Amino acid sequence: MQKILITGGAGFIGSHVVRRFVTNYPTTQIVNLDALTYAGNLANLTDIESQPNYTFVKGDITDAAFIDELFKTHDFTGVVHLAAESHVDRSISDPMAFVMTNVIGTVNLLNAARIAWKGKEEGRRFYHVSTDEVYGELHDPKEFFVETTSYDPRSPYSASKASSDHFVRAYHNTYKLPVVISNCSNNYGPNHFPEKLIPLMINNIQNNKPLPVYGKGENVRDWLYVEDHARAIDLIFHEGVNGETYNIGGCNEWKNLDLVFLLCKLMDEKLGRPEGTSAQLITYVTDRAGHDLRYAIDPSKLMNELGWKPSVTFEEGLEKTVQWYLDNQKWLENVTSGNYQKYYDGMY
Numbered sequence: 001m002q003k004i005l006i007t008g009g010a011g012f013i014g015s016h017v018v019r020r021f022v023t024n025y026p027t028t029q030i031v032n033l034d035a036l037t038y039a040g041n042l043a044n045l046t047d048i049e050s051q052p053n054y055t056f057v058k059g060d061i062t063d064a065a066f067i068d069e070l071f072k073t074h075d076f077t078g079v080v081h082l083a084a085e086s087h088v089d090r091s092i093s094d095p096m097a098f099v100m101t102n103v104i105g106t107v108n109l110l111n112a113a114r115i116a117w118k119g120k121e122e123g124r125r126f127y128h129v130s131t132d133e134v135y136g137e138l139h140d141p142k143e144f145f146v147e148t149t150s151y152d153p154r155s156p157y158s159a160s161k162a163s164s165d166h167f168v169r170a171y172h173n174t175y176k177l178p179v180v181i182s183n184c185s186n187n188y189g190p191n192h193f194p195e196k197l198i199p200l201m202i203n204n205i206q207n208n209k210p211l212p213v214y215g216k217g218e219n220v221r222d223w224l225y226v227e228d229h230a231r232a233i234d235l236i237f238h239e240g241v242n243g244e245t246y247n248i249g250g251c252n253e254w255k256n257l258d259l260v261f262l263l264c265k266l267m268d269e270k271l272g273r274p275e276g277t278s279a280q281l282i283t284y285v286t287d288r289a290g291h292d293l294r295y296a297i298d299p300s301k302l303m304n305e306l307g308w309k310p311s312v313t314f315e316e317g318l319e320k321t322v323q324w325y326l327d328n329q330k331w332l333e334n335v336t337s338g339n340y341q342k343y344y345d346g347m348y
């Protein structure tokens with residue numbers, strides 16, 4: 001019997017991964033471990049929560065004793081580790097939370113797996129989900145991050161993710177823990193917490209609030225629809241090679257300002273407002289400290305070795321995303337009330 005621990009399954013990407021695994025592998029037990037921080041929301045999973053192969057466990061990966069006990073209680077055959085503090089701006093105001101969850105939390109999981117799996121590693125796998133931000137920033141438009149690009153993290157968030165990646169590789173090298181890592185570009189889609197660029201802009205446009213563009217809006221990000229990331233994780237978990245790293249990206253680079261204008265246009269159409277109405281809300285604000293200029297992934301290895309490619313175009317993905325937020329006002333109201341609202345009000 002396969003039993004897979006998915007950490008951070010109540011978050012944005014994690015919820016899509018949990019849904020995919022629960023649905024596609026009905027004979028595999030899926031245990032979703034999540035601390036339900038401000039970013040974790042079980043409402044992301046109501047459609048699958050009563051499936052017989054799904055269990056939710058509330059718990060914190062920074063609690064080593066709890067994690068060790070969890071690995072003693074369950075004979076996990078695999079781990080897909082997504083739990084993290086994920087927002088760069090929050091890492092600037094509170095770096096220690098990122099060290100605790102992203103570094104210490106990851107090492108707690110690695111230790112528990114190392115001990116529980118000792119001598120019976122065969123057929124098991126520890127999958128660590130990481131980010132393209134560990135590679136630093138690009139300036140030359142002809143350059144892309146590949147798996148062998150040197151690490152050069154520049155924010156507390158990316159430094160914490162880079163550190164966790166190094167620990168995962170060290171456990172493979174030292175203890176022969178069967179690991180695999182992927183580094184993905186910016187995701188977007190349903191359930192994305194509205195502190196991140198795309199859902200924040202959609203939410204503010206709806207509410208006629210200013211659209212805060214950092215600096216001149218010239219920074220470039222590569223955007224991938226979240227279900228294409230979940231599909232890549234599924235593929236790499238099942239068919240990737242132990243000890244390997246796979247870069248995942250959408251080959252879909254956008255300057256922030258161009259993307260915000262596109263969202264304004266889409267929202268004007270959806271809300272039946274005259275074209276140009278939402279763009280008047282664009283407000284240039286102080287740039288993010290240490291703001292990385294450009295991220296761009298070369299996903300050739302994943303495409304050539306495992307046959308993955310993005311299946312959702314940006315046009316389709318944005319349309320689905322905008323429509324999802326318009327159709328899920330209650331979800332938005334719930335996550336934007338309370339603590340998040342306090343954090344957001346303190347930002348500007």
Ligand code: NAD
Pocket residue numbers: 007008009010011012013014033034035036037038039040041059060061062081082083084085086087101105129130131132161183184185186187188193
């Ligand atoms: P998210 O912030 O939406 O979700 C994170 C989840 O982890 C939440 O459910 C939260 O409750 C949980 N969590 C946080 N701290 C925890 C702790 N100490 N113990 C247990 N659970 C905890 O993040 P996301 O955007 O879904 O990102 C998921 C993973 O993918 C992260 O590891 C992130 O670094 C990586 N990633 C994200 C992107 C992106 O564009 N969002 C891109 C590449 C990689």
Ligand code: TDX
Pocket residue numbers: 086087088089130131132133185186187195196197198200212213214215217219220221256288
């Ligand atoms: O209000 C905003 N205005 C703005 O101009 C916000 C929230 C962002 N931005 C800019 C900053 C970035 O250049 O938009 C770009 C995207 O910002 P975020 O959505 O915060 O994402 P980013 O910082 O690129 O990091 C994301 O992608 C990689 C995720 O949050 C990470 O978890 C992931 O690893």
